[in-house]
Amino acid sequence: MKEVKLSVDVAGIQMKNPVMTASGTFGFGEVYEDFFSNELLGAMVVKGVTLKARKGNSAPRLVETPAGLINSIGLENPGVKVVLQELLPSLKKYDVPVIVNISGNVVEEYGELAGLLSSSSVVKGLEVNISCPNVKEGGMAFGSSPEMAAKVIREVKKSTNLPVIAKLSPNVTNVVEIALAVEEAGADAISLINTLLGMVIDIKRKKPVLGNIMGGLSGPAVRPVAVRMVWQVAQRVKVPVIGMGGISTAEDALQFIMAGATAVAIGTGQFVNPCCCVDVIKGLEDFCRKNGIKNINDLRGVAWNE
Amino acid sequence: MKFHIPNALVVSHKKIGDKIYSLIFNAPEIANSASPGQFVHIRCSNGLDPLLRRPISINDVDKEKGLVSIWYQVVGKGTEFLSKVKVGECLDVIGALGRGFDSNIDGKNVLLIGGGMGIAPLIYLGSVISKKNTVRGIFGGRNKDVIPCILSESNFDYELCTEDGSIGREGLVTDLLEDQLHKEKIDAIYSCGPKPMLTAMQRISSREEIPLQVSLEAVMACGVGACLGCAFKGYRDGEEAWLKVCKDGPVFWDSEVKW
Numbered sequence: 031m032k033e034v035k036l037s038v039d040v041a042g043i044q045m046k047n048p049v050m051t052a053s054g055t056f057g058f059g060e061v062y063e064d065f066f067s068n069e070l071l072g073a074m075v076v077k078g079v080t081l082k083a084r085k086g087n088s089a090p091r092l093v094e095t096p097a098g099l100i101n102s103i104g105l106e107n108p109g110v111k112v113v114l115q116e117l118l119p120s121l122k123k124y125d126v127p128v129i130v131n132i133s134g135n136v137v138e139e140y141g142e143l144a145g146l147l148s149s150s151s152v153v154k155g156l157e158v159n160i161s162c163p164n165v166k167e168g169g170m171a172f173g174s175s176p177e178m179a180a181k182v183i184r185e186v187k188k189s190t191n192l193p194v195i196a197k198l199s200p201n202v203t204n205v206v207e208i209a210l211a212v213e214e215a216g217a218d219a220i221s222l223i224n225t226l227l228g229m230v231i232d233i234k235r236k237k238p239v240l241g242n243i244m245g246g247l248s249g250p251a252v253r254p255v256a257v258r259m260v261w262q263v264a265q266r267v268k269v270p271v272i273g274m275g276g277i278s279t280a281e282d283a284l285q286f287i288m289a290g291a292t293a294v295a296i297g298t299g300q301f302v303n304p305c306c307c308v309d310v311i312k313g314l315e316d317f318c319r320k321n322g323i324k325n326i327n328d329l330r331g332v333a334w335n336e
Numbered sequence: 337m338k339f340h341i342p343n344a345l346v347v348s349h350k351k352i353g354d355k356i357y358s359l360i361f362n363a364p365e366i367a368n369s370a371s372p373g374q375f376v377h378i379r380c381s382n383g384l385d386p387l388l389r390r391p392i393s394i395n396d397v398d399k400e401k402g403l404v405s406i407w408y409q410v411v412g413k414g415t416e417f418l419s420k421v422k423v424g425e426c427l428d429v430i431g432a433l434g435r436g437f438d439s440n441i442d443g444k445n446v447l448l449i450g451g452g453m454g455i456a457p458l459i460y461l462g463s464v465i466s467k468k469n470t471v472r473g474i475f476g477g478r479n480k481d482v483i484p485c486i487l488s489e490s491n492f493d494y495e496l497c498t499e500d501g502s503i504g505r506e507g508l509v510t511d512l513l514e515d516q517l518h519k520e521k522i523d524a525i526y527s528c529g530p531k532p533m534l535t536a537m538q539r540i541s542s543r544e545e546i547p548l549q550v551s552l553e554a555v556m557a558c559g560v561g562a563c564l565g566c567a568f569k570g571y572r573d574g575e576e577a578w579l580k581v582c583k584d585g586p587v588f589w590d591s592e593v594k595w
């Protein structure tokens with residue numbers, strides 16, 4: 031069989047393949063360079079950025095659970111100024127779209143961040159984090175009500191011409207309602223899921239393990255929840271969906287694509303296998319070749335068929 | 337340069353104490369690029385539980401043969417799985433990771449102070465720096481069960497102590513350290529072990545104004561600076577900051593740690 035077409039278009043962001051890095055698990059593109067070339071990726075999503083530098087939450091910040099990881103990093107980052115001046119320029123050399131994940135304490139901050147980041151020629155899209163479970167203000171609170179979620183997205187859209195991706199939280203009663211609200215507000219794509227709020231108690235110390243008490247669960251444990259949410263949302267919105275949560279193999283990624291995702295992102299899987307992203311890309315190609323599929327886009331949402 | 341060796345052949349795996357093992361695997365890339373104090377990040381099982389890799393210090397390397405040695409103690413699921421690996425099987429390893437000890441020293445009088453499994457990285461350090469320096473080890477633990485029995489193969493002098501006196505002198509490594517300080521002038525101390533031991537060490541080294549480097553631990557996910565999870569409170573450029581054990585360390589200068 032001839033070349034398999036793996037390239038996808040996410041709201042105008044042209045990607046060589048549907049595999050991107052999940053925000054907060056890839057630093058600012060420097061950490062996995064020894065293991066594979068960033069240029070192999072569909073897109074690079076960098077760590078969540080805030081207006082001012084954030085030191086992050088107190089330790090311990092990690093606890094492992096069966097097939098999962100709970101983190102309470104707390105959006106540690108050097109702030110948008112340093113990101114613009116020192117971190118993003120070094121990504122210019124890669125032929126791969128860079129998407130910056132943004133978080134604000136108040137609605138206006140999202141707009142301000144979007145405006146500032148639009149000035150960078152490196153940035154090809156903004157992922158709006160209205161779903162971080164690890165910060166006191168903002169974060170998940172914005173993603174829990176359709177009105178607030180829409181308000182944040184409208185504010186960002188006002189301040190940028192870049193494609194705007196709304197990153198949704200799974201910690202809601204009705205994810206479809208939120209998805210429809212952000213689409214209505216102008217989101218060009220939707221990514222889901224962020225982490226599920228969870229906690230672990232150390233029975234010897236009779237105390238929560240994490241310094242921040244609660245954190246966000248990711249990894250294979252959350253995958254069925256993530257696939258279900260992509261399935262529900264992708265059938266109701268017109269904009270492309272980026273699926274993530276517990277992907278570590280091409281088979282996992284295919285579940286998301288068949289549930290309706292245009293692209294997928296990998297986070298925790300990368301911690302386990304530092305070549306996870308490229309292994310998944312290769313696996314997708316192999317699957318298509320074996321099954322006579324010429325274009326990966328033909329697999330999108332195939333599981334919806336009766 | 338970090339390497340991912342998904343199929344590092346295990347060439348030796350021995351019990352060297354109570355629940356303590358020595359394991360040697362073939363990974364020329366890691367053996368050749370490693371420096372003392374660095375660690376490897378090991379996938380202990382192919383399953384999903386435990387999901388994450390486990391960090392283990394490099395205990396020694398044989399650059400010619402391309403071998404890497406580790407010493408580890410079984411404390412939970414991951415290390416339990418690791419203890420079941422047989423010679424001839426393969427391990428999935430990333431390394432060499434982190435910032436190791438400052439081993440670029442010459443003509444100094446150096447003490448290596450290790451507690452329990454903290455002895456492991458000091459063996460590698462000692463074998464490297466003893467070529468150009470006078471090196472002495474002070475190693476200890478709760479009892480003889482936590483002291484690796486192949487310690488005697490090391491190529492520098494050392495003294496042992498245990499809290500119950502079951503092997504070596506009865507007492508703490510800090511007791512032996514105080515004795516040593518009465519006898520001679522020490523230029524530098526390198527240490528690895530449980531946090532309370534390191535804290536006690538730091539009090540002595542700062543009183544005596546002896547430069548101290550310590551190897552610290554934290555629960556890790558990525559091991560390469562991607563997740564920002566292995567944080568501990570320290571100082572960067574004089575300001576309080578959450579340093580990352582996997583990337584900024586695991587070895588830190590005394591002044592970088594908030595004791």
Ligand SMILES: Cc1cc2nc3c(=O)[nH]c(=O)nc-3n(C[C@H](O)[C@H](O)[C@H](O)COP(=O)(O)OP(=O)(O)OC[C@H]3O[C@@H](n4cnc5c(N)ncnc54)[C@H](O)[C@@H]3O)c2cc1C
Nearest residue numbers: 390391392393407408409411412413414415453553554586
């Ligand atoms: C840089 C570095 C180097 C290390 N070098 C060595 C070494 O050379 N030899 C060795 O035996 N061990 C070493 N360790 C510790 C080793 O990583 C842990 O013992 C191991 O991860 C435990 O995994 P587990 O699945 O067996 O236990 P788990 O099931 O994860 O935990 C069992 C128990 O051990 C505790 N624990 C888990 N991780 C750590 C940790 N990092 N430090 C202290 N307690 C922990 C848990 O709280 C729990 O009570 C090192 C750790 C770091 C960070």
Ligand SMILES: Cc1cc2nc3c(=O)[nH]c(=O)nc-3n(C[C@H](O)[C@H](O)[C@H](O)COP(=O)(O)O)c2cc1C
Nearest residue numbers: 052053054078159223224248249275276297298563
């Ligand atoms: C250590 C860590 C840090 C994260 N940081 C961010 C972040 O800064 N912004 C964000 O939107 N999501 C963040 N996430 C969520 C991931 O991007 C992703 O949505 C989630 O982990 C599910 O994917 P996974 O199971 O493949 O990890 C983080 C996740 C982890 C594990």
Ligand code: FES
Nearest residue numbers: 559561564566582
């Ligand atoms: S373990 Fe991920 S940053 Fe250190």
